[in-house]
Amino acid sequence: GESVGLHLPTLSVQEGDNSIINCAYSNSASDYFIWYKQESGKGPQFIIDIRSNMDKRQGQRVTVLLNKTVKHLSLQIAATQPGDSAVYFCAEGYAGGTSYGKLTFGQGTILTVHP
């Protein structure tokens, strides 16, 4: 069935390092992907999205890469800070027909940033 999964459940880095969080997806029909950050006790917070017709998108300190050939998505965080510590989820969606907006989430990666 359709699924979105993550390769690494946990990632520990030192403050100032760059972090890379990976995600594999299986639904080739998905036409957009979103990264969310979830801090303890809070709802998912939108970080960045990328459409399926793109392979790279940059935001503030974050870059998302999309490789449709291998169905792989990654989130790169530059100069990671302790405030970046959270669970990161990738999610896929399809903006067509009756499925507009439904997001399928991955399991999540716990990012811990050590000062």
Add this chain to the structure above:
Amino acid sequence: EPEVTQTPSHQVTQMGQEVILRCVPISNHLYFYWYRQILGQKVEFLVSFYNNEISEKSEIFDDQFSVERPDGSNFTLKIRSTKLEDSAMYFCASSTGTGGVEQYFGPGTRLTVT
């Protein structure tokens, strides 16, 4: 900055009781969603709502669940007869639906069924 709000933050109920979880989406958004997250698991889609009707629902969203937009600002999720396995965090989300795909999530309601 506008945000999605949810009430209550924590709801404890006995099995078999009805609960209503409330959400106020961002005011100019047109699409509304409910998701749930069982402790330690991933976020799961429940239902999407647009133009005063359900657009899509998941297998989880059975006859015990219903959604309503009773007025111009609130969006509710009702569970008619709660089960132990309904215990989870329930998140409301909204999006503009007009080109932007990002969904903005509320802080969640923790539902505990005893």
